Amino acid sequence: MAGRSGRSSTVDVRKRHNILMVSDFFYPNFGGVESHIYYLSQCLLKLGHKVVVMTHSYGNRSGVRYMTSGLKVYYIPWRPFLMQNTLPTFYLTLPIMRTILIRERISVVHGHQAFSTLCHEALMHSRTMGYKVIFTDHSLYGFADIGSIHMNKVLQFTLAGVNQAICVSHTSKENTVLRSGIHPEKVFVVPNAVDTAMFNPAPKRLNCDEIIVVVISRLVYRKGADLLVEVIPEVCNLFPNVCFIIGGDGPKRVRLEEMREKYSLQDRVTMLGAVPHAQVRSVLISGHIFLNSSLTEAFCIAILEAASCGLLTVSTRVLPDDMIVLAEPVPSDMVLAIKKAIDILPTIDPHAMHLRMKDLYSWHDVARRTEIVYDRALQCPNENLLQRLSRYLNCGTWAGKLFCVVMIIDFLLWRLLELWQPSNDIEVVPDLNVNEHQDADIPCGFKETRS
Incomplete structure (x- = not known):
């Protein structure tokens, strides 16, 4: 898929990546994952990369929106089903995912949060189409209760196909490696950060009487x-x-x-x-x-x-x-x-x-460390379907076979889409000129426009 990413074949001191961030959790919903994706995206834009976010619709917020510094967000027409998560569809997101990847000339797909249904589906489709994929785990999970057992098996399926993974702490890395069986050398620790320009103390110290x-x-x-x-x-x-x-x-x-x-x-x-x-x-x-x-x-x-x-x-x-x-x-x-x-x-x-x-804790430092992970992912060799299926088979006696069937069907559906609508028939969108934002500090809030 290197030809579709639109990246130059020459090696620069700093490679420019076209990144797609994917998660069910993004603004206008508020939380740690949402803030992480937003601030990381802003800093990556400032480093000269192209960043696009894909999430589900929120109320009447559907379609394409632009946020601060030209951050483009696709609110796809999928409604949240439970706790801001979309209903698992397996293959229904493939057509719209393929269109976004080609239109935006994406080179790296970065999914966030193990609880995100959209993240798992996007990473599955992206690997089928030959893109490099990264996964960031933001939470710790157990091993004993029924919910954790099923979630860990889903995570094992997803991480069997990723090029690199990121955890926000060393404890989180140990937890993720144990739950998914991913090789520790593929997992990087990149901590969260805080916008200190926005979160600063009160001008006067509070009285301690109350x-x-x-x-x-x-x-x-x-x-x-x-x-x-x-x-x-x-x-x-x-x-x-x-x-x-x-x-x-x-x-x-x-x-x-x-x-x-x-x-x-x-x-x-x-x-x-x-x-x-x-x-x-x-x-x-x-x-x-x-x-x-x-x-x-x-x-x-x-x-x-x-x-x-x-x-x-x-x-x-x-x-x-x-x-x-x-x-x-x-x-x-x-x-x-x-x-x-x-x-x-x-x-x-x-x-x-x-x-x-x-x-x-600086978001600019987090972005630079994440940039290194993207570079490592792009250095990973390309794999055909048979090479990838061998990894899914190692996920369990029955689960491994099931995962292989899921990936084979996904591959066949992708090839049918290629025949029905060739990649060359999908219009590539022009990139926004974000150079004017490169020297500006990341603002505390965010502005938004419709498209």
């Missing part, structure tokens, strides 16, 4: 919402001057509201509901401590945003020890961690913490 604990998270089991139900009443009982602000929505919100009613904490626990990303900083700078109760977290961007705003964090190990208080995911230990955070709060300098975060 201590505000901020929680911003999806209110689901995996994010530890059930832990909050037990931790918050205990902390409020021990510390009369502590209040909570909870931002986020989800199925566990009802339990938190019931807890607030049961212990009469309406004046000490504020439920904000879903918080738009542009308003997250204003919520963070109103607090002293950020509480992350997630049960499985590969690398939480919300923690970085809170630390960049100068909040002391109670969570799992992600930041340096003097910027975070660690706790086991049990109520008693989390209460002790919050007590410890309250004790050391007077020693925290929010502005000094912000400057350290600016040095430690």
Whole structure:
């Protein structure tokens, strides 16, 4: 597929890639994966690459939109089925996927998040058509429950065909390698980052007479919402001057509201509901401590945003020890961690913490490291169908045979599409001139136009 990518045959100091980011999770939905894709794309654009995003439609948002710095987004007409995921179709996305790849002269397809149905289908189709594919895993998963068992098998199928993989932490890499069986040498660790220009501390340090604990998270089991139900009443009982602000929505919100009613904490626990990303900083700078109760977290961007705003964090190990208080995911230990955070709060300098975060976590550094992974992927040798099928056979006695059948059908459908509408009949879109954006800083928000 090198001929279709439109890339020059000469080797430059920095190769220009035409990248397609694919995930079910993107703006206007807000979350860690959404932010990761957006900021990474902006920095890759600034490095001179072409970046296009493909996701499903959101409400009446369908078709092609342009965001800041000419970032092009295809909102394909697929509706979310469950938790912002599209219904698995296996082959129905192949025609539109093929059209986008040819129209945009894509050279690298980069899928995000193991939970994304669209990501798995896009990577499958891309490998069938001979494109180089990258996968980024953003979360940790178990091995025992029925959901994790099925998800791990799907991940094994997807990663059997990728050229390279990226994980956001070393713990995430170990988890992904164990779950999927991918060779560790194909997995790179590239951490998340934070937009320190957007997330900065309040101009004046807050008074510690009343201590505000901020929680911003999806209110689901995996994010530890059930832990909050037990931790918050205990902390409020021990510390009369502590209040909570909870931002986020989800199925566990009802339990938190019931807890607030049961212990009469309406004046000490504020439920904000879903918080738009542009308003997250204003919520963070109103607090002293950020509480992350997630049960499985590969690398939480919300923690970085809170630390960049100068909040002391109670969570799992992600930041340096003097910027975070660690706790086991049990109520008693989390209460002790919050007590410890309250004790050391007077020693925290929010502005000094912000400057350290600016040095430690940079999206520009993430983009440069991801650029190296793209270079490595393009150096991988091209494989025919038989060579790829041999890897799928190793995925299990029965699963391996099933995966081979899925890929053979996908290949046959692709060849039929080639006969019905040859690649030369698909119009290639001209690239936008984004040179004027190269020297500008990435803005805090994003603007959008229709096409």
